[in-house]
Amino acid sequence: MSATAEHTFDIVILGGGSGGYACALRAAELGLSVALVEKGKLGGTCLHMGCIPTKALLHAAEVADTAREGSQFGVKTTFESVDMSGVNAYKDGVVGRLYKGLQGLVKSKNIEYVEGEGRLVAKNVIEVAGRRLTGRNIVLATGSYAKSLPGLDIGGRVMTSEQALFLDFVPSRVVVLGGGVIGVEFASVFKSFGSEVTIIEALPRLVAAEDEAISKQLERSFRKRKINFRTGVKFSGVKQTGDVVSVSLESGDTIEADLLLVAVGRGPVTAGLGYEEAGVTVDRGFVLANERCQTNVEGVYAVGDIVPGLQLAHRGFAQGIFVAEHVAGLNPPVIDEMGIPRVTYCEPEIASIGYTEAQAKEKFGEIETYDYNLGGNGKSQILQTTGFVKLVRQKDGPVVGVHMIGARMGEQVGEAQLIYNWEALPSDVAQLIHAHPTQNEALGEAHLALAGKPLHAHG
Ligand SMILES: Cc1cc2nc3c(=O)[nH]c(=O)nc-3n(C[C@H](O)[C@H](O)[C@H](O)COP(=O)(O)OP(=O)(O)OC[C@H]3O[C@@H](n4cnc5c(N)ncnc54)[C@H](O)[C@@H]3O)c2cc1C
Numbered sequence: 001m002s003a004t005a006e007h008t009f010d011i012v013i014l015g016g017g018s019g020g021y022a023c024a025l026r027a028a029e030l031g032l033s034v035a036l037v038e039k040g041k042l043g044g045t046c047l048h049m050g051c052i053p054t055k056a057l058l059h060a061a062e063v064a065d066t067a068r069e070g071s072q073f074g075v076k077t078t079f080e081s082v083d084m085s086g087v088n089a090y091k092d093g094v095v096g097r098l099y100k101g102l103q104g105l106v107k108s109k110n111i112e113y114v115e116g117e118g119r120l121v122a123k124n125v126i127e128v129a130g131r132r133l134t135g136r137n138i139v140l141a142t143g144s145y146a147k148s149l150p151g152l153d154i155g156g157r158v159m160t161s162e163q164a165l166f167l168d169f170v171p172s173r174v175v176v177l178g179g180g181v182i183g184v185e186f187a188s189v190f191k192s193f194g195s196e197v198t199i200i201e202a203l204p205r206l207v208a209a210e211d212e213a214i215s216k217q218l219e220r221s222f223r224k225r226k227i228n229f230r231t232g233v234k235f236s237g238v239k240q241t242g243d244v245v246s247v248s249l250e251s252g253d254t255i256e257a258d259l260l261l262v263a264v265g266r267g268p269v270t271a272g273l274g275y276e277e278a279g280v281t282v283d284r285g286f287v288l289a290n291e292r293c294q295t296n297v298e299g300v301y302a303v304g305d306i307v308p309g310l311q312l313a314h315r316g317f318a319q320g321i322f323v324a325e326h327v328a329g330l331n332p333p334v335i336d337e338m339g340i341p342r343v344t345y346c347e348p349e350i351a352s353i354g355y356t357e358a359q360a361k362e363k364f365g366e367i368e369t370y371d372y373n374l375g376g377n378g379k380s381q382i383l384q385t386t387g388f389v390k391l392v393r394q395k396d397g398p399v400v401g402v403h404m405i406g407a408r409m410g411e412q413v414g415e416a417q418l419i420y421n422w423e424a425l426p427s428d429v430a431q432l433i434h435a436h437p438t439q440n441e442a443l444g445e446a447h448l449a450l451a452g453k454p455l456h457a458h459g
Helices: 018-029 044-049 051-073 085-110 183-192 211-224 313-327 357-364 376-384 407-419 426-430 442-449
Strands: 007-014 033-038 111-116 118-122 125-128 129-142 145-146 173-177 196-201 226-229 236-239 246-247 254-257 259-262 267-270 300-301 342-344 349-354 367-373 390-393 400-405
Touching: 007 018, 007 125, 007 313, 018 033, 018 111, 018 129, 018 342, 018 376, 033 125, 033 129, 033 357, 044 051, 044 085, 051 085, 051 183, 085 111, 111 129, 118 129, 118 254, 129 313, 173 183, 173 246, 173 254, 183 211, 183 259, 183 342, 196 254, 211 226, 211 349, 211 357, 211 390, 211 400, 246 259, 342 407, 349 407, 357 367, 357 390, 357 400, 367 442, 376 442, 390 442, 400 407, 400 442, 407 442, 426 442
Parallel strands: 007 033, 007 129, 033 111, 129 300, 173 196, 173 259, 196 226
Antiparallel strands: 118 125, 125 129, 145 267, 236 246, 246 254, 342 349, 349 400, 367 390, 390 400
């Protein structure tokens, strides 16, 4: 291929993660000519280092708990041990099959897949190993990386999720730095695998982005599971001696462990990629984009984790699809960021959409809330899980927030997102019939109660 562009694509995409590949697939489907540039593995963080491998670990963790807890259901089981080589083979098998499928999917479409590290060298050109890919439109989708704290070097027994996904042993004691989504998911896995776990969180509560009631319930459940956590405490340093890490806190305490997992958030991958030189506005590393995913430079779009907002795979998918449709002239409706469902897959699971109670008060003034306790839900009793469904509605108006916690409650987010995104009134949902006995019924019962006709609701 010559260094001069012999061809102009409709869209050139930099980064083949959730945002980038979704854009490529939709654009190809719409008959646009597309080039997709990826320096690592197609599928990006979500498939290889994020959603999929972590959820496989969480499932293995659930199996371990089930083995431990059989007697609770009258089944005589004993938990022997966790064999990390077996766990990793299972996890890698899942990832491998999905990876193969995705590669096949991209290959089957009219997408020019270009392997290599790309750079934006002009507002309409991505350069990869000397090859210039010119696009009428450019999509930046370079994703994110695991951050650390100043002075906290990753290495040895101090790791981020990127290394922790490939552990070949179960550490006896783990300190998890950060009580956000990734931190509590790993804490949950390690505990189920048999580690003694302590979470350190500088904010006053775990999963601080969630409704306060959810944090309280998670903390209650973690206490019951004997997952230790310290909130409102700052990390001050770590020392590694052989295989032991000593984690010190600003409070003066020191905690010894076999592993420190750093889960303090993810930063955008944008440095050195030519974005600013091409005139794209970047703020603290993030690419600023409007509700149509347009940057300040005409024809340059940004999707996924590099754009400030929820760092979730399905947000990236939605933004990628949006850009393809926008470029194709379909005038797609803009994405409501509050309408993006959020699930945290620890045990117990958390699922939410829309506004927390505090956010709703600030936004709408008068609101009403209702908590439906899973104690009244048959299926949750069968599963022996506790938790609740909390609804937030505008006074006499639609439901603007749904917050759920309990084993397997992540699966309920599908209906919750329809309720929020279709601006349903509690009475709209109350007249829909929810199958018995399901956990989904809890969502129905919460709406029955909020519509003024509670069924299995106490208090
Ligand atoms: C441990 C963990 C668990 C997670 N769990 C979930 C979950 O359960 N659900 C959920 O929705 N989200 C989850 N996420 C978040 C999710 O993975 C991200 O939101 C999603 O991957 C973002 O997609 P993206 O396309 O923006 O970026 P990425 O997936 O990071 O993809 C960016 C791609 O760009 C490539 N790239 C970067 N620079 C260049 C370059 N110069 N040239 C060529 N290619 C380049 C990278 O190699 C990468 O493949 C999790 C993340 C982590 C870390």
